[in-house]
Amino acid sequence: MHKPATVPPTGSVGTVETRFLDLPEPVPLECGRELSGVRVAYETYGSLSPARDNVILICHALSGDAHAAGISAAATTTAGTRDGFAAEDRDGSAGASLGWWDGMIGPGKAFDTERYFIISTNLLGGCRGTTGPRSTNPGTGLPYGPDFPVITVADMVRTQRRFLDRLGIERLAAVAGGSLGGMQALEWAVLFPDQVDAIVVIASTHALHPQGVAWNAIAREAIMGDPAWQGGRYHGTGRTPDAGMGVARMVGHVTYLSGPALEAKFARRLQASEQIRHTLTEPEFAVESYLNHQAASFVKRFDANTYLYMSRALTYFDLARQHGDGSLKHALEGVLARTLLIAFSSDWLYPPSASDEIADALRSLGKPVDYHLIEAPYGHDSFLLEEARQIPIVRQFLEDGIQTTMRTATP
Amino acid sequence: MHKPATVPPTGSVGTVETRFLDLPEPVPLECGRELSGVRVAYETYGSLSPARDNVILICHALSGDAHAAGISAAATTTAGTRDGFAAEDRDGSAGASLGWWDGMIGPGKAFDTERYFIISTNLLGGCRGTTGPRSTNPGTGLPYGPDFPVITVADMVRTQRRFLDRLGIERLAAVAGGSLGGMQALEWAVLFPDQVDAIVVIASTHALHPQGVAWNAIAREAIMGDPAWQGGRYHGTGRTPDAGMGVARMVGHVTYLSGPALEAKFARRLQASEQIRHTLTEPEFAVESYLNHQAASFVKRFDANTYLYMSRALTYFDLARQHGDGSLKHALEGVLARTLLIAFSSDWLYPPSASDEIADALRSLGKPVDYHLIEAPYGHDSFLLEEARQIPIVRQFLEDGIQTTMRTATP
Numbered sequence: 001m002h003k004p005a006t007v008p009p010t011g012s013v014g015t016v017e018t019r020f021l022d023l024p025e026p027v028p029l030e031c032g033r034e035l036s037g038v039r040v041a042y043e044t045y046g047s048l049s050p051a052r053d054n055v056i057l058i059c060h061a062l063s064g065d066a067h068a069a070g071i072s073a074a075a076t077t078t079a080g081t082r083d084g085f086a087a088e089d090r091d092g093s094a095g096a097s098l099g100w101w102d103g104m105i106g107p108g109k110a111f112d113t114e115r116y117f118i119i120s121t122n123l124l125g126g127c128r129g130t131t132g133p134r135s136t137n138p139g140t141g142l143p144y145g146p147d148f149p150v151i152t153v154a155d156m157v158r159t160q161r162r163f164l165d166r167l168g169i170e171r172l173a174a175v176a177g178g179s180l181g182g183m184q185a186l187e188w189a190v191l192f193p194d195q196v197d198a199i200v201v202i203a204s205t206h207a208l209h210p211q212g213v214a215w216n217a218i219a220r221e222a223i224m225g226d227p228a229w230q231g232g233r234y235h236g237t238g239r240t241p242d243a244g245m246g247v248a249r250m251v252g253h254v255t256y257l258s259g260p261a262l263e264a265k266f267a268r269r270l271q272a273s274e275q276i277r278h279t280l281t282e283p284e285f286a287v288e289s290y291l292n293h294q295a296a297s298f299v300k301r302f303d304a305n306t307y308l309y310m311s312r313a314l315t316y317f318d319l320a321r322q323h324g325d326g327s328l329k330h331a332l333e334g335v336l337a338r339t340l341l342i343a344f345s346s347d348w349l350y351p352p353s354a355s356d357e358i359a360d361a362l363r364s365l366g367k368p369v370d371y372h373l374i375e376a377p378y379g380h381d382s383f384l385l386e387e388a389r390q391i392p393i394v395r396q397f398l399e400d401g402i403q404t405t406m407r408t409a410t411p
Numbered sequence: 412m413h414k415p416a417t418v419p420p421t422g423s424v425g426t427v428e429t430r431f432l433d434l435p436e437p438v439p440l441e442c443g444r445e446l447s448g449v450r451v452a453y454e455t456y457g458s459l460s461p462a463r464d465n466v467i468l469i470c471h472a473l474s475g476d477a478h479a480a481g482i483s484a485a486a487t488t489t490a491g492t493r494d495g496f497a498a499e500d501r502d503g504s505a506g507a508s509l510g511w512w513d514g515m516i517g518p519g520k521a522f523d524t525e526r527y528f529i530i531s532t533n534l535l536g537g538c539r540g541t542t543g544p545r546s547t548n549p550g551t552g553l554p555y556g557p558d559f560p561v562i563t564v565a566d567m568v569r570t571q572r573r574f575l576d577r578l579g580i581e582r583l584a585a586v587a588g589g590s591l592g593g594m595q596a597l598e599w600a601v602l603f604p605d606q607v608d609a610i611v612v613i614a615s616t617h618a619l620h621p622q623g624v625a626w627n628a629i630a631r632e633a634i635m636g637d638p639a640w641q642g643g644r645y646h647g648t649g650r651t652p653d654a655g656m657g658v659a660r661m662v663g664h665v666t667y668l669s670g671p672a673l674e675a676k677f678a679r680r681l682q683a684s685e686q687i688r689h690t691l692t693e694p695e696f697a698v699e700s701y702l703n704h705q706a707a708s709f710v711k712r713f714d715a716n717t718y719l720y721m722s723r724a725l726t727y728f729d730l731a732r733q734h735g736d737g738s739l740k741h742a743l744e745g746v747l748a749r750t751l752l753i754a755f756s757s758d759w760l761y762p763p764s765a766s767d768e769i770a771d772a773l774r775s776l777g778k779p780v781d782y783h784l785i786e787a788p789y790g791h792d793s794f795l796l797e798e799a800r801q802i803p804i805v806r807q808f809l810e811d812g813i814q815t816t817m818r819t820a821t822p
Contacts, residue, residue: 031689150689210673210698211665217699218661221706224692225654227638232691243636247658250629254622259759262621268729276727278442278561280643280719281635285726287621288628295632308691315696316687318679348670 011106013045013113016070016099018122018129023162027124033149037138040163041066041122041129045105046113048169055169056111056398057160058101058120059177059184062252062310063302065128068120069105069113072097103387110387110394116173123184124159125151125310127303134235134303144305146232151309153180153317157187161195174398175337176200178383179350180314186358189337190323198338198401200394203347203383205354206328207318212349215255216311219248223304232305241304246295248307253294258346258379262287329361340397341371342390344382370397422517424456424524427481427510429533429540434573438535444560448549451574452477452533452540456516457524459580466580467522467809468571469512469531470588470595473663473721474713476539479531480516480524483508514798521798521805527584534595535570536562536721538714545646545714555716557643562720564591564728568598572606585809586748587611589794590761591721594728597769600748601734609749609812611805614758614794616765617739618729623760626666627722630659634715643716652715657706659718664705669757669790673698740772751808752782753801755793781808 018041026034043066048055058068099120104110111118122130125148133148140147164172175185175196182204189199208216223229226244234240254262266287270276276284283289324331341359343352352373362369372393376382383390429452437445454477459466469479510531515521522529533541536559544559551558575583586596586607593615600610619627634640637655645651665673677698681687687695694700735742752770754763763784773780783804787793794801 146691150691152689207679209670210677210679210696211670213679213696214661214665214673214698214702217694217696217702218658218665220691221661221703222633222658225658226636227654243638247629247633247636250625250632251662254625254629259620259622262625266621268618268621268624268732278563280557280561280631280723283628285621285624285628287625291625291628292632312691321679 011108012102013070013106015073016043016045016067017073018043018066020129021163021166023159023166025162027155027159027162029149029155030152031149035124035131035149038124038131038159038162039129039135040124040131040159041126042163043067043069043099043120045069045118045120046116048117052169053171053173054116055164055172056116056118056174056176057164057172057188058105058111058118059156059160059175059181060100060120060123061177061179061181062314063298063307064100064122064181065126066120066122066130067099067128068101069099069118070102072099100384101387104391104394110391111176111398112395116398119164119167119169121160121163123180123310124156125306125313127306130159132303133232133305133309143235145235146305148305148309150312152313153183153187154191154322156313157184157191160184160188161192170195172196173401174198174200176202176394177204178202179204179380180310180317182350183314183317186319187317189335189339190319190331193334193336196337198340198398200340200342200397201355201358202342202390203344203350203380205350206331206358207320207354208315209351209354212255213315215251215349216315219251220308220311222247222251223308229304232308234304240299242299245299245302245304245307246292249295249298250291253291255349256380258348258377260346261378261381264377266290328357329364332358332361332365332367335362335365335367338397338401339367339369340394341369342383342393343371343373344378344380344386345373345375346377347380347382349380370400422519423513424481424517426484427454427456427478428484429454429477431540432574432577434570434577436573438566438570438573440560440566441563442560446535446542446560449535449542449570449573450540450546451535451542451570452537453574454478454480454510454531456480456529456531457527459528463580464582464584465527466575466583467527467529467585467587468575468583468599469516469522469529470567470571470586470592471511471531471534472588472590472592473725474709474718475511475533475592476537477531477533477541478510478539479512480510480529481513483510511795512798515802515805521802521809522587523806523809527809530575530578530580532571532574534591534721535567536717536724538717541570543714544643544716544720554646556646557716559716559720561723563724564594564598565602565733567724568595568602571595571599572603581606583607584812585609585611587613587805588615589613590615590791591725591728593761594725597730598728600746600750601730601742604745604747607748609751609809611751611753611808612766612769613753613801614755614761614791616761617742617769618731618765619726620762620765623666624726626662626760627726630662631719631722633658633662634719640715643719645715651710653710656710656713656715656718657703660706660709661702664702666760667791669759669788671757672789672792675788677701739768740775743769743772743776743778746773746776746778749808749812750778750780751805752780753794753804754782754784755789755791755797756784756786757788758791758793760791781811 226241637652
């Protein structure tokens, strides 16, 4: 799969392609329904060891996809898949084809492709190759749209489990992700405790706080309130709820960043002149233009219904409610994986307090947990921007695991 | 004007009526245009002293109106004018006809009607009686809609100045308000320094921070992106941008409250059952239902265009840019009014840091400033909810002014 890149960036996995795998059996879902004909889009980086014991599953966040590392062989179809500041501001035009976590995955990086076989899938419900609301409903021959079942993080994880079964991979050396991706890592450790050696949970939570639930509800309301959404049956009508999606994306962006980060980047700078122009409808402040730009580029690449389903899944996620009768400690009782938690001081959407709670619950159960709170100003987006500071933490954590395994294997 | 209420609440100004006054001359605006035939809606409480030296002007916030105190004689037309938690949660049904700052205005209250003559006007651009985008454009005979000029806080204040001229009131003992109302108080002190003895600036700022600018831009985008907005010419079409207004209001609500307040009030409680129902479109969490309710009640009582104009005015407000060539200290050089600043610890929309900056600038100029930071959990809405703690502060501040005046008058 790894074609050599023409000019490979330092530490890059090179040029990559997204591949697809069809699950032969229906996937049962938490809502009671099941999905037939599920296709999973995925990429892999590095080589599978003969013992098949070096697999790390990478899980993406709300608007990500399977293209986590390297340069896409089909760059035009994966343009701008990175979230937040990272996509447009840091990578510039090069970012258009670069995987969303390329800084973390590759030779010598946090998830070292010289040692690990990295697998990244597009989530169930996604719009980048894995079966989702835009896919054809085999029962009708039309896109699912709002008839797609309401899925949960557990459904995403069970789909990943079945996908890995098809690849002949039983155990995972680690599951890793940020935000919604971190929720999947936690869910893996709870659902399949004896199949995951370690989880890497970055800028995530065991349950979104009510303000986060509110932001997500507002984003969904913006989309569903757009008449072009048409009850979710917009496919084939020539109209898409771009206005609502744009507002949803703007809300997302502001919550992904910290107030001080916006202050540092934009302050109250005007966009076009030194003086206000007394305009009601045109962007006037630089921060307004920035949000407009983010909205316009997002609606071109992302499916509104997928946004709704992902947003709903991450608000539903609640380890204590799902698995612990309301107790987080109880929910985590069966976890066997070593846990790495990374939180960022300025992340107010997935605040450090949530990681504190996970760490406390695991420690009170006597389970191994490694928790790093990184002082960083960029809010939730820090998980994509502060890669340099995460790399040694993740490398050390994974290295410790190998040491532990070796000690266990050769007493 | 003060008819006795059937059952007057303790310390109430009783039953009140909104009155109207037409300005005979056109009002020149900062954008270069002028408005003819401006009508101002207002209420007054208490009695004007023979020396006309006991007048306090109360300025409302984004979605307020002239009905600041007492029970409206036309309760059905002023239902739910209070913002935030206050309107629905604390006052219950009684709040429907109660002025938005009734806890602060009345006999023995912060703005004591036994001593002061309180005047409250609906702002220029409003939709509750004062000329605004819903008013008839005398040039066309149709509602202004988007042809209404883009107004600023200074325009609001100059309109208040002309309105007071008509009442024969030259000096103000104080100008007071929270949020956008506090901006008006500051603008008064800068524009008319020799006509204002004191300003009371609560939960406000000299310039909204860029995150606040962003939230306002998102709210306006939600409204303008609603096809029912029709470029602002929705009056008479039978359609109003309720969906967009609802989203705007939801964004507003979440920014008016603190995360901990939402946690305390809603946590992750489900609305209808113990188990999630796997619904995409229905509210599932209590906080979602709450926001839906707030949105639905707001769109019934407020004009979308007024929301846009008010939102734009408060994002434009920037004392340093307007009056100080970028320097807040320079902007405040001419202020003669004594200043009372009140900020709330959990207010992240109008954070205490902004009040710190105003206090620092005034002190460095040797001007009298009294600054109180109140520890309160309710976010920006604290200015409506924490009345009991503001009352002694405001009373003392106003009393100090009388002492100063007496000392000056009788050396």
